Amino acid sequence: MQVIHTAMEQNNSVAGVLINGMNIDESTIRRLCTDAVFERGQRYHNEGRIQRIERFNDIVTAVVRGSSHYDVVVELGANTIDARCTCPCDGPEECKHVVAVVLDIAADPPRDESEQVEPLLQTVSADDLRAFVRDVLAEQPDLREQFVSRFGSAGKSVDDYRAEIEQLFDRHTQEYPVVTDAIDFSQFFEVATHYRERERYLEAATVYRALFEEIDDNEHRIDAAYDHYASALQSALDGYVECVLAATLEQDEFETYIGVLEEQARAAHPPNSEQFHRAIDDLEDRR
Structure with missing residues (x-):
């Protein structure tokens, strides 16, 4: 306990950094988690488990070494800290990996790389920028999918998305x-969010459908991080329901989309059956 106390005193000597008008200090970080998680995150930070940390404007990305390597994203708002981590922890508070990263930000804020990039964006030619984007997209399929979802006119089919998710399970x-750890589905949720922001609700619904169908169909392969998969399944169902309701559908089209849920409910594994039936009731009640 004395070691932890001393380490916290050392952190306090450098804590209190101001980013985007928000003071990130010990009290701010403690509000993100329980006392026990704070101490574990503090220990991770002091042990040097943060393998990489970078900042671009108000977004900090990091890799933290635990029982595996976990990706952490921290978005620093004016009055909020929004974070996500690829670890299995799915509680209402932040995990120790996020706490370790925010402690590192408070102790020694990473250099804002947008300060180097923004001036270049103002001077680079349109042709050179297109060539660069083309090269990056050719090598990064995840970015390519996000690019299409943000600017394209049509997304992939549900079978295409399902094949990609199945590959993750494989x-x-x-x-x-x-599967004994938490698979990161954030890239698919981000694609769906891009479509929703553009009011392309049916394209987003296709992504959500692929997620809940694949998670449910692979239930027999999941042997850990049950809360993570239940949460991902529920988020996909919630997104699907919201998108179907937001889309302008004729009654027969609506029945097709609700039929997807009904079919999955009949085939659902017992732990997920109730979630599918609740989604069906939600759609019917709010139609």
Whole structure:
């Protein structure tokens, strides 16, 4: 306990950094989590488990070494800290990996790389910028999908998305026949969000459908991080319902979309059956 206390005193000597009008200090960080998680995050920070940390404007990305390597994203708002981590923790408060990263920000804020990039964006030619984007998109399929969802006119089919998600499950079962960690589905949720922001609700619904169908169909391969997968499934169902309701659908089209849920409910694994039936009731009640 004395070691932790001393480390906190050291952190306090450099804490209190002001970013986007928000003072990030010990009290700010403690509000993100329980006391026990704060101490574990503090220990991770002091042990040097942050493998990489970078900042672009108000977004900080980091890799934290725990039982595995976890990706952490922290968005620093005017009065809020929004964070996500690829670890299995799905509680209402932030995990120790996020706490470790925010402690690192408070102790020694990473250099804002947007200060170097923004001037270049003002001077680089349109042709050179297109060539750069083309090269990056050719090598980064995840970015390519986000690019299409933000600027394109049509998305992939549900089968295409399902094949990509199935590949994630396959990669996580190469050594064992079951998934023992939390698969990161954030890239798919981000694609769906881009479509929703552009009011392309049916394209977003397609992404959500692929997510809940694949998670449910792979239930037999999940042997850990149950809260993570239940939460991801529920988020996909909630997104699907909201998008179907937001889209302008004739009654027969609406029945097709609710039929997707009904079919999955009939085939759903027992732990997920109730979630599908609640989504059906939600759609019917709010139609």
